[in-house]
Structure formats: structure tokens, C-alpha cells
Amino acid sequence: MRGLNKYFSIAKASLEVIFVYRAGFAFNMIGTVFYVVAMFYLWQTIFLGKPGALGGFTWPEMKAYLIVAFILNSTMTWFDEWQMGADIREGRVATDLARPIDFQLKRFAEATGPVPFELVSALGIGAVVAVVFGGIALPADPVHLALFIVSAALATLLKFAIIYCVSMVAFWTTGMEGVSNGRMAVQNIFSGALIPLVFFPDWLRGFASVLPFQGMISTPALTYLGAMDGPTTAFMIGTQAVWVVGLMLFGRLLWRSAIKAVTINGG
Amino acid sequence: MAARLRRARWLVYIYFRCLGQQMKAILAYEADFVILMISAGLVQITGLLFIWTVFLRIPDINGWTFWQVVMMYSLIFITEGVGSLFFEGTWRVSRLVYNGNFDQMLLRPVSPIVQVLAADVGFNGLGNIVTGGVLMLIALGNVQVQWTPGRLLMLVILIISAATIRVAINLATSASAFWIRTPWSMVPMFVHQLGEFAKYPITIYSMAVQAVVVVAIPFAFVSFFPTAYLFNIESWSAIGLLTPLVAVYCMFMAVWIFQVGLRRYESTGH
Numbered sequence: 001m002r003g004l005n006k007y008f009s010i011a012k013a014s015l016e017v018i019f020v021y022r023a024g025f026a027f028n029m030i031g032t033v034f035y036v037v038a039m040f041y042l043w044q045t046i047f048l049g050k051p052g053a054l055g056g057f058t059w060p061e062m063k064a065y066l067i068v069a070f071i072l073n074s075t076m077t078w079f080d081e082w083q084m085g086a087d088i089r090e091g092r093v094a095t096d097l098a099r100p101i102d103f104q105l106k107r108f109a110e111a112t113g114p115v116p117f118e119l120v121s122a123l124g125i126g127a128v129v130a131v132v133f134g135g136i137a138l139p140a141d142p143v144h145l146a147l148f149i150v151s152a153a154l155a156t157l158l159k160f161a162i163i164y165c166v167s168m169v170a171f172w173t174t175g176m177e178g179v180s181n182g183r184m185a186v187q188n189i190f191s192g193a194l195i196p197l198v199f200f201p202d203w204l205r206g207f208a209s210v211l212p213f214q215g216m217i218s219t220p221a222l223t224y225l226g227a228m229d230g231p232t233t234a235f236m237i238g239t240q241a242v243w244v245v246g247l248m249l250f251g252r253l254l255w256r257s258a259i260k261a262v263t264i265n266g267g
Numbered sequence: 268m269a270a271r272l273r274r275a276r277w278l279v280y281i282y283f284r285c286l287g288q289q290m291k292a293i294l295a296y297e298a299d300f301v302i303l304m305i306s307a308g309l310v311q312i313t314g315l316l317f318i319w320t321v322f323l324r325i326p327d328i329n330g331w332t333f334w335q336v337v338m339m340y341s342l343i344f345i346t347e348g349v350g351s352l353f354f355e356g357t358w359r360v361s362r363l364v365y366n367g368n369f370d371q372m373l374l375r376p377v378s379p380i381v382q383v384l385a386a387d388v389g390f391n392g393l394g395n396i397v398t399g400g401v402l403m404l405i406a407l408g409n410v411q412v413q414w415t416p417g418r419l420l421m422l423v424i425l426i427i428s429a430a431t432i433r434v435a436i437n438l439a440t441s442a443s444a445f446w447i448r449t450p451w452s453m454v455p456m457f458v459h460q461l462g463e464f465a466k467y468p469i470t471i472y473s474m475a476v477q478a479v480v481v482v483a484i485p486f487a488f489v490s491f492f493p494t495a496y497l498f499n500i501e502s503w504s505a506i507g508l509l510t511p512l513v514a515v516y517c518m519f520m521a522v523w524i525f526q527v528g529l530r531r532y533e534s535t536g537h
Contacts, residue, residue: 027453031460037476038463045471046325054324175299178391182306189313199320 006101007109014113018078028077029121033129036070040133055199061225064136067126068221069193074122075156076163079111081183084167085176097259104164104252111160137225144226147233151220154240158215161247162187168251171258192218212247215240278381285385286353293388300390307394311344314466315402331468334409335498339490341403342429343465346489348395349430350437356386357434360441361452367535380525383441384434410498418497425493425507428514432489435517438525445528448535458484465490488513 018025043066047059057065087093096103130136139145166183170176188194190213197208197218208214219236222228228236294300318340322333350357360383363369372379412418436458443454461479465486469477480487488510494500496507 024449024451024453027457031457034460035463038467041471041473041476042321042328042467045329046321049329050325173296173298173302175296175303178299178302178304178306180306181391182302182309185306185309185313189316194313194317195320199324201320201323204316204320 007105010106010109011113014078014110015117018114018117025121029074029125032070032074033125036066036129039066040129044133055196056227057196058137060135060137061227063130063133064138064225065196065221067130067136068224069217070129071119071122071126072152072155072217072220073193074125075115075118076111076159077118078114079107079160079163081163081167081170081176081180085170088170103255104248107164108160111163112156115156139224140226144223147237148220148224151223151237151240154237154244155216155220157244158212158240158247161244161251162212162216164251165247165254168254168258187213187216190214191216192221196221212243215243278378281377282381282385285382286388289385289388293390303389303391304394307348307391308398311340311395311398311402314340329468329470331500332410334406335494335500336467337402338406338410338494338497339468340466341399341406342426342490342493343462344395344399345403345426346430346433348392348397348399350392350433351389352392352396353388354384354434354437355389355392356383357437357441358389358452358455359383359386361444361449361455364444364532365448365450365535369532370534373532379529380438380522383525384438412498422497425496425510428510429489429493431514432485432510432517435514435521436484436486439517439521442521442525442528445532462486462489485513485517 040063043062044059047054047062052058054062087096096106099106139148163183166179167176169179173179190197190208190211192208192214193216197205197214200208208218215236219240223233223237315337318336319333321328322336326332328336360369363372363386369379372382375382437455440455440458441452444452447454461484464472464476464480469480469487469491472480477487492503492507493510494507495503496505496510498504
């Protein structure tokens, strides 16, 4: 337990950074709300023009889906490929290599530190948007809610694992802007962040189902709504867990080969 | 008059020389360049995939068909591309002011605005322009339009005007750095996010949102009104004709705001 104390301190420091830049953080948050609001209006128009369910979703369920997606997308926003690129370019990674800490755990602590704050902000904003648009569907029974919390936690771990793996590219190329944007584009469409995956034609849905991204939004959101039957829910949450473990290990493997390729610029 | 014209030509020359230097700096990292182009394409393809999936279920959004919405998308991509490729420098102002490096720009005998515009190159813009252009051609091929030389000319004018509005919004918001000091482009990013509303026909929004994107920060003139004009959609098409005027107005306001900011600029020191 004593060994974990240092990681806890790193997480705390990372949260404090957000408090220093709170104005910037607030602006970023409000900025992402525009996207959600635009989506709400779009789907509202679609549902008004076509009463009843669409792709198995009623309008209150769709609203809930959009809000859950927004909240899940609002965590770990300060952890991305850019930082890894900057650390390597500016030589800070040399200090990390010299420290008696596990690099992946350190990154994880940095990424999770701000999560409680991000979560509270996103829940607040999400609640306002939900009320303005006339309320959202709530989980039908407490079991769905409990499973949703498990699935949402796994989704956050998965997000970390994926970004950590992708950020290893920084050891081979310096500009991370393209890498980060590309990852975000693929993630947005295949996680179900833009549109529930059931709306896809079969070939695209099949493609999404073999990728890890669905565990980031689709699985927790559908669990919240209770849209899947018991065995399916168990299977989907299990799939999330398998991807988390697999990608965490893969990230460690990448790191080991990456530090052999590292060129340290000063520092 | 002749002297002013000469000065303007000289400024354009300086602008392209500065931009050329930035391009060389970026092309030195060949892999980054390739990755940026590919990622720009990916962002667009996924955006299009979304709107295509929506239209699999419904025939139209408030009377707007798939290809009409694609036309709006293409205008957003192209204008964003022009902004990144030629005027990415506006995104650097916050950092320049914050670090005290803006002083350099004031010491040189060239308009700071020209220097700011040429201060960076975003090669992802090239990817945006190419894929946006292809999308626009496909969209135009799929919508019945009576093409006359006048309408074709208007298409070119509308694209230029839409890009001008975007760049003007970026320039005006980048001037916020003279009032609020942050190491990153906080206000410009915030306003940029409002552009999300330009992706769909504005008739889907409430009056308040419409007022913002038509009057306050005229993103509606980047995509909605030009498309409405080209495809003769309802009464909106007449407003589309105003796009070039809105562009001139936006540029004028942006330069004015930037100059007011310059006058109150205080160096953070070096």
C-alpha cells in the first residue's frame, strides 16, 4: 500500500493543476456543450418528424444516450497524445526514466487525478441540458444503474489504455497533432459517441463490434438504458474488461520497445 | 494610390515569404506531414459517415436532403482548410503574447496582422481542402441546379466569402489575447466550437441559437446561407446573396478589433 502513495500524490498534483487553470477548463467544458446542444436539436427535429421509436430508441432514451455519451467524453480530457509528444521533445522523459516509478502507473495517476472534478462539472452541465430539453430517460431499475457504473469505470480505464498505446507513437514521430486527431476521429465514430451503433448498416456495425472503441461509449450507455438483455450485458461488460487488460499489457510492451528507440533532447 | 497599391503588393509578398519559411520548417518532418493529411481525411470521413447514417433512417432534415447537407459540410471543411493552411498563425497569438514574443512583431516594419496570419501553417488544411473539394463536387453533381455562368461565378464568390468570414472570426477572437492572457487560445477555441451549429440547417434551432449564428457570430453565412442560395431553398436563398457583404463587414471588424487590442498591448517582458 505504501508503494501506491507516490502515485496518489501525483494524481493529487494533477488535479491541482486543473484548479490553477480553472478558467480555461470552464471555457473548454462550455465549448463542448455547443456540440451536444447541436446534436440535441438535430435529433429533436428527427424525432419530431418521425414520431415513435427510431432504431429502437424513443426520444427520451435518445436524450439519455446523448447525455451519457457527453459525460463519458468529458473525463480524462487533459490526458492525450500531445503531452507525451511534448515530454519527449523537451527531454522531460529522461527524468521519468530516472525515477523509481512505473511509467504507465504514473501516467494513469496523472490522467485520473482530475477525473472527479471533470465528472462533477460534466454531471452539472449534463443535468442543465437534460432539463432544458425536457428530461431524459432514467435507468428502469437499480441493477442497470449499478452495472452502468461498473461499465462506465471500465470505459474510463479503456480510454486511458487506448490513448497510452497510441501516445507511444511519439517515440517515432514528433508531431502528435495528426495522431491525436486521427485517433479521436476513429474513436468518435466507432465508440458510438456520434450515433448509436445500431443505426449503422450491418457491415459497419460488424466492424465496430471487433474494435475496442465500443466499450468507451456504446456499452455503458446501452447498459444505462437497459437496452441489452442480461447475458448480452454480461458479455459486453466482459468484453470491455478483456480489452482493458489486453491494451494495458500491450501498452507496457510498447513502452519497453519504445525506450530503446528514444532520443532524448537535452532535459 | 499607386503607392498604396505598391505597399499592398509588398505586404502580400512578405506574407508569402513568411508562410514559405513556415512550410519549410514543417516539411522537414515528413512523417508528421503525412500523418496530418491522413488524420484530416479521417476526421471528414467519420463526420460524413455520421450524417449518412442519420439519413439512412430519415428522408430529410426540415426539408434539407442528404446532398444539401453534404454541401454545407463541404463548405465547412474547405473554409476550415483555408484557415489552417494559410492563416493558422491566428492560433499562435495567445502564446506569443503570453511568452512576450509578440514584441518581435512590433519591431519589424510590417503590419503585425500580416505577420500574425503568416506565423504558422497547418498542413491538415490541405487535406481538408482536397477532401472538402471532392465532397462539394459530388454534392453539386447530385442536386439539380440550373448552372449559368452567373451562378458559377457566384459559387466561387461564395466560397471565398465563406472562407473570409471564418478567417475574420479567428483573427477577431485571437485579439482576445491582448485582454486575457492565457498560454493557449481559450476564447478563439470557445468561439470556434460554436461552428458546430453551422453543420446543420439553422431551422432546427431555437430563435436564440439562430440569432447567435446569424447575427452575433455569423457562422450561418459560412455554410447555411450560401447553400440555400445555390440550391434556391425557400426564402433563405435571397439572404445567401448577402454573404460577400457579411464577409467584408467581418474582415473590417476583425482588423478594427485587432488594432484596438494592439493599442492596449503591454509586453509581458522578456
